Amino acid sequence: MLDAIHQFDELRFPSLINLPFVFSHGDLDIQNILISTDDLESPRITGIVDWEWAGSFPCS
Structure with missing residues (x-):
């Protein structure tokens, strides 16, 4: 079953097969960025x- 899933992915997303994945x-x-603005520090x-x-x- 796992082989069938990999084959399906290769057919559907051929350009993504050898790309590394990153967390984003x-x-x-x-x-969405919290910033501290203490008077004594940057x-x-x-x-x-x-x-x-x-x-x-x-x-990509």
């Missing part, structure tokens, strides 16, 4: 929110 946030925008990233579109995607 999917919606990284300024409104601004720094303290968090990233809204991970609903995150996943592993092929590099």
Whole structure:
């Protein structure tokens, strides 16, 4: 059964077969980045929110 799935993927997505996959946030925008603005320090990233579109995607 697993071989059939791989063959199906090769027929449907031939250009993706040999591409590496990477983890991506999917919606990284300024409104999803939390920044600390303490008066004594330079601004720094303290968090990233809204991970609903995150996943592993092929590099292309």
